[in-house]
Amino acid sequence: MKSCVIYYFSGTGNTWWVATRIAEMLQESKIQVSCYSIETLMIEDVLTHVSEADHIILGFPVYGSTAPRPMMDFIHTFPLSNGQQTISIFATQAMASGDTAWTIGQRFEQKAYTVQQTRHFRMMNNLHLPQFKFYPPKNDQRLDRLLAKTLPRVAGFVREIVAEKKHLTGNNPLGHFLGGLQRRHIDTVIAKASHEFRISRKRCILCGKCQRICPTGNIMQRQNDLFFSDGCALCLRCYSQCPTAAILLGEGSEDVNKYPRYKGPGNGFNVEVLIK
Ligand SMILES: Cc1cc2nc3c(=O)[nH]c(=O)nc-3n(C[C@H](O)[C@H](O)[C@H](O)COP(=O)(O)O)c2cc1C
Ligand code: SF4
Ligand code: SF4
Structure with missing residues (x-):
């Protein structure tokens, strides 16, 4: 080979x-x-x-x-x-x-x-x-x-x-x-969980990162509001990478100590490598 x-x-x-x-x-x-x-x-x-x-x-x-x-x-x-x-x-x-x-x-x-x-x-x-x-x-x-x-x-x-x-x-x-x-x-689990995404207005700084990195183009912006469409693959990239943990998925996910976001492997991981 x-x-x-x-x-x-x-x-x-x-x-x-x-x-x-x-x-x-x-x-x-x-x-x-x-x-x-x-x-x-x-x-x-x-x-x-x-x-x-x-x-x-x-x-x-x-x-x-x-x-x-x-x-x-x-x-x-x-x-x-x-x-x-x-x-x-x-x-x-x-x-x-x-x-x-x-x-x-x-x-x-x-x-x-x-x-x-x-x-x-x-x-x-x-x-x-x-x-x-x-x-x-x-x-x-x-x-x-x-x-x-x-x-x-x-x-x-x-x-x-x-x-x-x-x-x-x-x-x-x-x-x-x-x-x-x-x-x-798994399809039912993904469909059900992904409908529970919401954005904390208090935390969101409208940086646009989640929209840019979503692999399915599932996050939309209308004026000063972000919303999720129906095409989520539940990859958790937006949830993990939001700089202010503004993306919430279910009651209690505001608490980042109880529900820590995974930041990726090794010091060198940069989410941008996945999309460029
Ligand atoms: C929707 C979803 C379903 C998962 N199902 C399983 C599973 O069935 N078994 C398992 O061992 N890990 C499961 N995991 C964990 C991931 O497979 C694991 O963390 C993976 O290494 C993530 O890879 P990535 O960082 O390249 O996305 C699941 C993760 C997600 C987001
Ligand atoms: S990544 Fe987080 S802070 Fe940036 S726009 Fe998305 S929800 Fe708001
Ligand atoms: S979990 Fe993945 S597919 Fe779903 S909205 Fe977030 S980045 Fe997009």
């Missing part, structure tokens, strides 16, 4: 972090690699890259054992393989997701790609809301420790890609059971 293209969607930075580490490690192995946030691409770009790459890597955060809507839309328009290309899928998760990456791999089998690897990497949780309590995200040295634990697993993934080894996780009865269970409810 000589050349590789990485496509990722990342709501709050974790998947960006893994994709960037993968790109660096592949370069060290003398593989020609390009790495893109799907929000920066046009379909014509993808057609060109895919026709030139030997191997494709796709990454996204797990949302209830499936991929976020922007990534599902991207996959839907993804070109068919020329029959030679292989693909590896990775997903980042806070805890567990069953067969997520394997299930997404099936969509690519239907497009004539050979799935080489499906993997899940544990990263910091970004989902801790009054109506959906998980463990709260940490923005301190505990995050660094988690990244240090995940890094060798990412390196193993890269080594196997370079060696062209097959390694599929999630394709087992327990994986399918857990994945199926979560997928059954």
Whole structure:
């Protein structure tokens, strides 16, 4: 394998972090690699890259054992393989997701790609809301420790890609059971939760950041008021990145100590890299 293209969607930075580490490690192995946030691409770009790459890597955060809507839309328009290309899928998760990456791999089998690897990497949780309590995200040295634990697993993934080894996780009865269970409810959970977004007028400084960074263009402004439309993917980017924590999601989310916003992995994370 000589050349590789990485496509990722990342709501709050974790998947960006893994994709960037993968790109660096592949370069060290003398593989020609390009790495893109799907929000920066046009379909014509993808057609060109895919026709030139030997191997494709796709990454996204797990949302209830499936991929976020922007990534599902991207996959839907993804070109068919020329029959030679292989693909590896990775997903980042806070805890567990069953067969997520394997299930997404099936969509690519239907497009004539050979799935080489499906993997899940544990990263910091970004989902801790009054109506959906998980463990709260940490923005301190505990995050660094988690990244240090995940890094060798990412390196193993890269080594196997370079060696062209097959390694599929999630394709087992327990994986399918857990994945199926979560997928059954995720659309309803997202639709319900995303209708509860509101903006605190007291806190909002109308800086426009949330509108600019929303991957689905879901935040609108009318005079001095912001409002949410119906296209939220619940990526939590606006909620996490608002400089004044003015975006609220359910009763109690005003309290940033009780519901801390996830600020993304490492010191170097800047949300702008996802959209430029
Ligand atoms: C709507 C939503 C659903 C999620 N569902 C799961 C899940 O089913 N299992 C899990 O382990 N983590 C889940 N998470 C946590 C994220 O997958 C995890 O924090 C991920 O690394 C975030 O990646 P990102 O920073 O690239 O967006 C969910 C997060 C969101 C926002
Ligand atoms: S990012 Fe926060 S402060 Fe800026 S416009 Fe959006 S809600 Fe207001
Ligand atoms: S409104 Fe916020 S949570 Fe919903 S898609 Fe846009 S940035 Fe993500």
